Amino acid sequence: MSLRLYDTGTRSVREFVPLEAGRAGIYVCGATPQAAPHIGHLRSGVIYDLAVRWLSASGYDVTFVRNITDIDDKIIRVAAETGVPWFAVAEANQRVFGRGYDTLGCLPPTIEPRATGHVPEMIVLMRRLIEAGHAYNVEGDVYFDVVSWADRYGALSNQRLENMRPAGDTPNEAAKRDPRDFALWKGAKPGEPSWETPWGSGRPGWHLECSAMATKYLGPAFDIHGGGVDLIFPHHENELAQSTAAGDGFARYWLHNGLLTVNGEKMSKSVGNVVLLTDLLDRARPVEVRYYLAAAHYRSIIDYSDEALHDAALAYQRIEGFVTRAVELAGRVEPSTPPTPFVDAMNDDLGVPQALAVVHEAVREGNTALAAGDKDAVTRVLGDVRAMLDVLGLDPLSEQWEGAGGDLREVVDALVSVALEQRQAARARKDYAAADAIRDGLTAAGILIEDTPRGTRWELKRS
Numbered sequence: 452m453s454l455r456l457y458d459t460g461t462r463s464v465r466e467f468v469p470l471e472a473g474r475a476g477i478y479v480c481g482a483t484p485q486a487a488p489h490i491g492h493l494r495s496g497v498i499y500d501l502a503v504r505w506l507s508a509s510g511y512d513v514t515f516v517r518n519i520t521d522i523d524d525k526i527i528r529v530a531a532e533t534g535v536p537w538f539a540v541a542e543a544n545q546r547v548f549g550r551g552y553d554t555l556g557c558l559p560p561t562i563e564p565r566a567t568g569h570v571p572e573m574i575v576l577m578r579r580l581i582e583a584g585h586a587y588n589v590e591g592d593v594y595f596d597v598v599s600w601a602d603r604y605g606a607l608s609n610q611r612l613e614n615m616r617p618a619g620d621t622p623n624e625a626a627k628r629d630p631r632d633f634a635l636w637k638g639a640k641p642g643e644p645s646w647e648t649p650w651g652s653g654r655p656g657w658h659l660e661c662s663a664m665a666t667k668y669l670g671p672a673f674d675i676h677g678g679g680v681d682l683i684f685p686h687h688e689n690e691l692a693q694s695t696a697a698g699d700g701f702a703r704y705w706l707h708n709g710l711l712t713v714n715g716e717k718m719s720k721s722v723g724n725v726v727l728l729t730d731l732l733d734r735a736r737p738v739e740v741r742y743y744l745a746a747a748h749y750r751s752i753i754d755y756s757d758e759a760l761h762d763a764a765l766a767y768q769r770i771e772g773f774v775t776r777a778v779e780l781a782g783r784v785e786p787s788t789p790p791t792p793f794v795d796a797m798n799d800d801l802g803v804p805q806a807l808a809v810v811h812e813a814v815r816e817g818n819t820a821l822a823a824g825d826k827d828a829v830t831r832v833l834g835d836v837r838a839m840l841d842v843l844g845l846d847p848l849s850e851q852w853e854g855a856g857g858d859l860r861e862v863v864d865a866l867v868s869v870a871l872e873q874r875q876a877a878r879a880r881k882d883y884a885a886a887d888a889i890r891d892g893l894t895a896a897g898i899l900i901e902d903t904p905r906g907t908r909w910e911l912k913r914s
Contacts, residue, residue, distance in 0.1 A: 454509060454798045456675075457750060459683060459705040460607055460691075464800055467704065469674050475511040476673040477503065478665040478702070480682055481518045481563065484544035485525040488551050489718050489725045490744070490755065491679075491711040497741055498708045498749045499677050500557040500844060505797050508789070508842050516668045517560040519545055521567050523657055527643055537644055538567075551728050555741045556844045556851045564664045566655055570646045572663035573655055576697055577635055577648070585696040589626040591638025591651030595689065597631045600696050607691050607705065608684035618685065620656065633689050635659045658689035662701070665690075672700030680707045681717075709752040711744075726755055738852045739764035742845055748804055766811070770840070771847045773814045773821070777833040781826055783848065786841050787834035797842070810839050867898055867909050875907070 454467040469475050479499045482492065499517070506513045521541040530537040552559075577593050580586035585599045597604050601612050617630035621637060624630060634656035639645035645652040665673065678687060687705065694701040710717055713724040731740045734757060743763035747753050777784070789797075790813070796805035813836050820828035840846040847853060877886040893900055893909070900909045 452795050452798045454505075455800055456704055456706060457800050459707050460702075462609065465704065467674075469511065470672060470703065473510065473512060474514070475506045475675065476514045476516075476669040477506070477675040477677060478516045478518075478661070478669055478673065479560075479676075480661060480678040480686065481520070482545060482548045483520040483523055483525060484541050484548055485523075485529045486720075487544055487547045487727060489727055490731060491718050492548070493551050493555060493728055494711045494744045494753065495679055495708055496552045496557050497555055497744045497844075500552075501745060501749070501803060502675075502677070502706070502801060503558060504842055504844060505801060509798075513561070514669060515558075515560045516562050516564065516665065518661060518664050519563060519565045520657070520660060521545065521565045522644060522654055523566075531642075554728065554732075554737045555744070556738070558844075562668055564668065566660040566664070567646075569660065569663050569667065570648075570655070572667050573636070573659050574648050576659065576663050576693070577650070579697040580635070580693060583696065583698070585693075586635055587628065588650040589623070591636075591653055592621060592623055592626065592634060593636035593650055593656075594627055594632040595635055595693050595696070596628060597633070597692070598629055600692050603695065604692050605688065607688045610684065610688075633658060633685065635693065658686055658693065661686070662690050662694045662697075662699075666694065666699055666701070671698075673702060675704045675706055676702035677706040677708070680709060683707055706749075708749045709747075711753045711755060713755050715754060731760060735760055735764045738845060738847070739767050742767040745803055745843060745845075746807060749801055767845070770810060770814050770836070770845075773817050774833065774836065774840075774847050776821055777817060777829050777836075778848070780821065780824075781830040781833055784830050784833040784837065786838035786846070787831075789838045789842060790835050793839050793842075803843070806839065806843070810836060810843075813839070867893065871900065871907050871909070 455464050456467050457463070458465045477499070479495075482488065499515075503513050503515045519541075522537065526537050526541050529535075530540050533540070577586060580595065581588065581593070584596070586593055586595050597612065605612055605615065612631065615631050617624065618627075618633040621627075621634045636648065636650065636656055636659065637653050639652040639654070643654065645654055665676070676687065676690075691701055712718070713726060716722055716724060718725045728740070731743075735743070740760070743760050744753075746763055746766075753759075790809065793806050793809040796802040796809060799805070813832055817829060817832035817836065820832060837846055837848065841849065844851070874886045874889040877883070877889065890900060898909055900907055
């Protein structure tokens with residue numbers, strides 16, 4: 452089965468056929484860094500990392516563009532409230548976003564453009580829209596004329612123009628030809644950053660920047676546009692309208708991930724239910740958090756709970772435990788080729804839940820082979836499991852996760868080895884009380900030991 456994706460634009464699952472054979476271009480709306488990222492932002496990061504990894508594993512040369520909206524109303528508001536320059540607010544929070552993506556094993560995008568670096572491209576796009584009769588200037592504010600595009604505006608979000616509310620995106624609403632018109636460019640205001648254009652100084656509207664950056668790096672038409680379902684309207688609807696009205700083909704497939712809620716509510720500072728990555732890292736390791744955020748289908752809603760995170764951590768530990776024991780028997784087997792059921796699951800609209808079911812079934816088979824001492828079977832299963840985990844960014848033997856802890860792991864390993872040698876010596880001289888005391892001391896320190904036919908092994912106790 453070839454890759455099939457649910458396209459919001461057609462509200463159907465479609466076979467993925469790229470514009471250019473062997474290549475795939477994907478644009479994802481990234482951070483507006485007015486604050487540190489919550490886990491909903493990072494779920495989106497993990498989801499599109501999975502998409503990029505699967506496209507690459509499927510043989511595509513992927514160009515992945517994820518933008519940074521480093522100037523907008525929210526950033527300006529935070530700057531005014533804190534007395535910190537707007538650019539410092541954006542930069543500081545963007546670094547936190549970057550560390551969050553890195554911590555969860557997300558591959559870096561091919562390019563991560565910033566809105567403030569693409570004003571020339573925005574000017575060109577506005578000029579094209581004005582000349583085509585789809586935009587107009589009112590004293591330095593430039594608006595998109597939705598009535599001029601009435602037969603197509605609302606197609607992505609499946610709405611009719613007559614049922615839409617006013618855009619409400621500028622203090623100068625009365626200057627608009629229609630209250631549903633949205634701002635492409637906002638005229639300069641005292642104390643706000645601004646850039647020069649033929650229509651006066653000002654700053655970008657939220658939607659204009661993404662069209663300018665997506666087409667600059669991926670061309671006037673490209674394969675996939677992604678983002679959260681909360682962006683379908685108005686952001687993505689407006690991107691599509693302004694781009695196609697200017698004559699660009701724009702995105703051919705629209706992917707939208709479900710939100711992450713807390714007690715059934717969207718995370719919000721006003722509600723007081725924002726969960727940060729640091730909150731999760733107090734309860735689970737980064738790789739376990741990645742497993743948790745990846746395990747549900749990307750279009751589904753996740754309602755966060757500590758119990759769900761704990762269950763995900765235990766599920767990953769079962770996989771990790773098999774890999775560790777398999778390496779002890781068979782050595783460091785390199786990843787093979789993902790088995791067909793896994794491939795079919797991923798090709799079915801990135802079906803990670805079904806793909807993980809294949810992983811866990813393989814782990815059960817591998818554990819049976821371990822119990823029987825069947826090295827050949829363990830070797831085969833370990834290669835399959837590593838191949839599948841590599842696609843999902845969850846391979847415990849990868850540099851990302853095996854290196855976690857660095858030199859500290861080596862120090863602990865040396866110290867535990869000394870204790871285990873002392874325990875073995877006590878058992879050899881039949882001093883079982885001393886041997887048990889050493890074992891109990893290690894257990895109290897959070898180190899679990901297991902006596903196996905191949906010797907004693909140890910691992911850190913996890914929550």
